[in-house]
Amino acid sequence: MSWLEKILPSITSVAKKNIPEGLWEKCLKCEATLYAEELKTLNYVCPKCDYHMRISARIRLDGFLDEDGQTEIAPDLTAVDPLKFKDQKKYKERIYLAQKNTDEKDALVVKSGTLHGMGVVVAAFEFKFMGGSMGSVVGEKFVRAAQLSMETGAPLICFSASGGARMQEGLFSLMQMSKTALILKLLSDKKIPFISILTDPTMGGVSASFAMLGDIHIAEPNALIGFAGPRVVEQTVREELPEGFQRSEFLLEKGAIDMIVHRRDLRSKVHQLLQALCHSQKNG
Amino acid sequence: MNLNYLNFEQPIAELESKIQALKSIEDKADITQELQALTNKSNLLTKKIFASLSDWQIAQLARHPNRLYTLDYIDSVFDEFIELHGDRAYADDPAIIGGIAKLDGTSIMFIGQQKGRTTQEKIKHNFGMPKPEGYRKALRLMKMAEKFSMPIVTFIDTPGAYPGIGAEERGQSEAIARNLFEMSTLATPIISVVIGEGGSGGALAIGVADKMMMFKYSIYSVISPEGCASILYQDAAKANIAAESLKLTSTHLKNKGLIDVIINEPLGGIHRNPDQAKVLLKKALKQQLQEVTATNINQLVQQRADKLLSFGQFQD
Numbered sequence: 001m002s003w004l005e006k007i008l009p010s011i012t013s014v015a016k017k018n019i020p021e022g023l024w025e026k027c028l029k030c031e032a033t034l035y036a037e038e039l040k041t042l043n044y045v046c047p048k049c050d051y052h053m054r055i056s057a058r059i060r061l062d063g064f065l066d067e068d069g070q071t072e073i074a075p076d077l078t079a080v081d082p083l084k085f086k087d088q089k090k091y092k093e094r095i096y097l098a099q100k101n102t103d104e105k106d107a108l109v110v111k112s113g114t115l116h117g118m119g120v121v122v123a124a125f126e127f128k129f130m131g132g133s134m135g136s137v138v139g140e141k142f143v144r145a146a147q148l149s150m151e152t153g154a155p156l157i158c159f160s161a162s163g164g165a166r167m168q169e170g171l172f173s174l175m176q177m178s179k180t181a182l183i184l185k186l187l188s189d190k191k192i193p194f195i196s197i198l199t200d201p202t203m204g205g206v207s208a209s210f211a212m213l214g215d216i217h218i219a220e221p222n223a224l225i226g227f228a229g230p231r232v233v234e235q236t237v238r239e240e241l242p243e244g245f246q247r248s249e250f251l252l253e254k255g256a257i258d259m260i261v262h263r264r265d266l267r268s269k270v271h272q273l274l275q276a277l278c279h280s281q282k283n284g
Numbered sequence: 285m286n287l288n289y290l291n292f293e294q295p296i297a298e299l300e301s302k303i304q305a306l307k308s309i310e311d312k313a314d315i316t317q318e319l320q321a322l323t324n325k326s327n328l329l330t331k332k333i334f335a336s337l338s339d340w341q342i343a344q345l346a347r348h349p350n351r352l353y354t355l356d357y358i359d360s361v362f363d364e365f366i367e368l369h370g371d372r373a374y375a376d377d378p379a380i381i382g383g384i385a386k387l388d389g390t391s392i393m394f395i396g397q398q399k400g401r402t403t404q405e406k407i408k409h410n411f412g413m414p415k416p417e418g419y420r421k422a423l424r425l426m427k428m429a430e431k432f433s434m435p436i437v438t439f440i441d442t443p444g445a446y447p448g449i450g451a452e453e454r455g456q457s458e459a460i461a462r463n464l465f466e467m468s469t470l471a472t473p474i475i476s477v478v479i480g481e482g483g484s485g486g487a488l489a490i491g492v493a494d495k496m497m498m499f500k501y502s503i504y505s506v507i508s509p510e511g512c513a514s515i516l517y518q519d520a521a522k523a524n525i526a527a528e529s530l531k532l533t534s535t536h537l538k539n540k541g542l543i544d545v546i547i548n549e550p551l552g553g554i555h556r557n558p559d560q561a562k563v564l565l566k567k568a569l570k571q572q573l574q575e576v577t578a579t580n581i582n583q584l585v586q587q588r589a590d591k592l593l594s595f596g597q598f599q600d
Contacts, residue, residue: 074600082540082597086529087516136596143593165484167507167515170530171542174484174506175595178492181464182592189469205506207457208445208485213465227456227485228447236447246452256455 027051043263052220052263054200056102057109057126060159064267065113065122073110073121074144077137083170091168098129106137107162110145112154116271118278119154121145125161125199125206132162134206135169139176142210146183146194155193155274160211164204177209184213193277195270198225198248198257216273217257218266219248225256290344292333296552299326330552337501340524342533343509345501346480350555352562353412354381354396354439354479360562361569362387362394370421374454377418379410379446380490382425387437388570390577393429395422395490396439399480412481413446416459419489423463426470435473435573438490443508445486460489467492468592469585473576475569477547478502478534494588495572497545498534499565501553504543505532542595545572 025036029051039046043063044053055063061070078095085091099105107129112121123145125132142158149156165173184194196214198207200223208227219225226233226246234241244250251257261269289297299322306319337345345351358365362385370376378398385394399412414422422438429436445456467474476493482504498504507515509523512530516522531537534546547568550557576584 076600078599080597080599083529083531086525136598139596140598165506167512167530169597170506170532171504171537171540172596174488175542175592177461177485177488178464178468179592179595181461181492182468182589185465185468186589188465205485208460208489209464210461212455212458212461225457226452227445227460228452232447233449233452237449239449241449245449254453254455256458 028053045263050221050262052200052222054127054161056128057104057124057159060124061109061111061113061122064124064157064159064270065111065115065120066117068114070111070113073112073148074141076105077141078105079135079137079169081168082136082172083168085168085170087168094130094168102126102129104129106141107132107134107166108138108141110141112148112152115157115267115274118271118274119152120157120274121149121152121154122157122159124159127161127201130166132160132206133164133166133173134162134176135166135173136176138166139173139179142176142180143183146180146187149192149194150187150190153192155195155278156187157195157197157270158210158214159197159199160202160206161199162202162204162206162211164206174205177205180210181213184210188215193274195273197266197270199223201225203227203229212256215277216259218259218261218269219251219257220263220266221248221260223248225251288350290341290348292337292341293552296326296330296333299329327551330556334552338524338528339531339533339536340509340527342501343503343523343527345553346503348553348555349401351480352554352558353401354398354441356558357439357479357562357565358385358394358396360559361566362392365394368425371417371424373417373420375415375417377410377415377421378408379412379414379442380418380422382421384434385437387566387573390573391432391434392573393425393434393436394438395425395436396479397442397487397490399441410446412442413444414442414486414489415446415448415451416454416456419445419459419463422490423459423466426463426467426472426474430470430472433472435475435577436470437569437573438474438476438493440476440478440482440487440491440504441480442483442486443481444483445489460485463489464492469589471581471585473573473579473581473584474588475572475576477565477569478504478543479565483508492588492592494576494584495545496543497547497568497572498537498543499547499554499561500534500549502534503532504534504537505530 027046030049032048081091110123198219286297365385367383400406400409474493476491478498509527510520512526513522514520550560554561
């Protein structure tokens with residue numbers, strides 16, 4: 001069991017404990033008991049403390065895109081086990097369990113659709129799928145998303161939530177970093193915008209490739225974003241980490257991101273940005 | 285026990301110390317035969333041990349304390365090396381050495397990670413773990429190489445990008461990502477060699493290449509065996525098991541099509557015959573340089589892109 005999977009069930013079990021099935025949910029930060037239906041309309045942001053809960057790729061995409069005209073891209077891409085990876089549990093078994101738990105084929109879901117009527121291609125990570133780790137499928141899906149952007153001229157948007165590269169695919173995973181960086185270079189050469197939206201958490205190989213290559217970097221409040229995990233940094237430097245280290249607000253101060261945007265405002269803010277960036281297409 | 289030898293090298297170490305002892309005898313007349321016999325025996329034993337190395341043993345060779353580091357190669361492999369410093373924004377990072385050099389009469393841009401041998405050197409070069417300014421220096425030099433049509437040669441030897449507070453503050457992720465982005469279509473040939481340890485994104489950030497080479501007993505991995513073991517088994521001491529899983533050796537990676545060329549090592553590894561290793565590296569570099577410079581640059585960049593896009597295995 002990876003550390004991510006170890007963390008995950010405990011989080012869900014905390015949320016579900018002592019709460020009648022489906023009706024109420026508990027905020028992980030301020031522990032307020034919240035009415036599930038209301039929470040849904042608030043995009044899973046706690047109304048008491050503004051905590052942005054981690055949400056699934058489907059909820060993310062449904063909440064971001066216009067309701068009509070959504071098409072999923074490469075929905076059937078599935079992982080293989082290129083290294084016959086030796087572990088206490090087989091990689092294929094881990095994939096199977098993750099698929100069962102999340103109802104997704106892998107850790108990235110890509111859709112084309114519209115945002116306030118404007119054509120866009122949007123990718124979103126499913127963090128519950130092996131910690132949103134990037135293997136061959138995630139890399140390839142991201143490439144296909146960017147290729148569709150290049151074919152149609154529709155801007156590309158990605159919501160990242162990932163622990164990094166997927167070690168069960170070894171160097172194949174590492175190569176997804178250069179593969180996705182290349183496709184963004186080609187997209188950039190065509191002057192098609194890429195907006196990277198960093199959500200909690202965006203670390204390692206995902207952070208050190210496409211997530212940090214946006215024309216615009218937007219982070220949700222208080223998201224953990226960085227290269228090395230805070231525990232690794234702490235063990236390396238053997239000193240206490242500064243307050244708010246690797247959080248969105250810290251990154252804004254250090255100049256790594258353009259802005260922090262509340263989840264309820266993401267649709268309008270991204271639309272506004274894209275309209276400004278794509279002005280020439282509209283005029284000519 | 286000889287500390288300059290790894291555990292599995294100890295039988296060789298014993299023979300070698302006998303040979304050294306014999307060599308120090310002044311009157312060589314009577315011992316020539318014995319010396320020859322012992323040398324033959326040592327070579328045979330080395331061949332036998334090295335014929336069936338485990339992946340974990342190879343990982344240990346890749347990090348052998350006597351293995352050559354970047355600075356050990358520069359003078360013999362290149363001519364007229366002129367070091368260039370700094371990222372023009374924050375600092376000079378000694379974990380990455382950069383500069384202009386000549387290889388076989390051609391001006392090239394050299395970039396290499398340096399680990400350091402003595403304690404003092406290790407601290408100076410931060411154990412070969414670059415900070416963002418190191419990657420930004422590398423990128424500055426690579427852009428210069430593109431501008432002046434110089435092929436780029438990079439040597440990879442790092443445990444990984446430095447996971448420190450300052451490195452995070454100055455955007456380690458962005459620095460690595462930016463290099464991948466720019467190198468992917470850089471209009472000049474890029475040749476990379478893993479000379480020891482290829483540690484994840486920290487290695488890849490100077491390793492997006494037209495020709496990806498590895499010394500035979502070097503390693504290249506998405507995560508260190510220790511890191512992998514501590515995640516999978518909650519025990520870094522199980523690194524030997526993780527090393528087998530990760531398929532991090534040159535032979536595995538060549539079989540998977542993830543690298544282009546394996547450079548042979550002297551019998552017993554680079555540390556047993558450094559001079560021969562330098563010759564082998566120079567020869568391999570010259571050959572690859574001829575190949576990449578003979579290719580039209582647009583075609584080369586297209587091939588690089590096609591190769592990057594082909595990486596990955598999945599079911600469609």
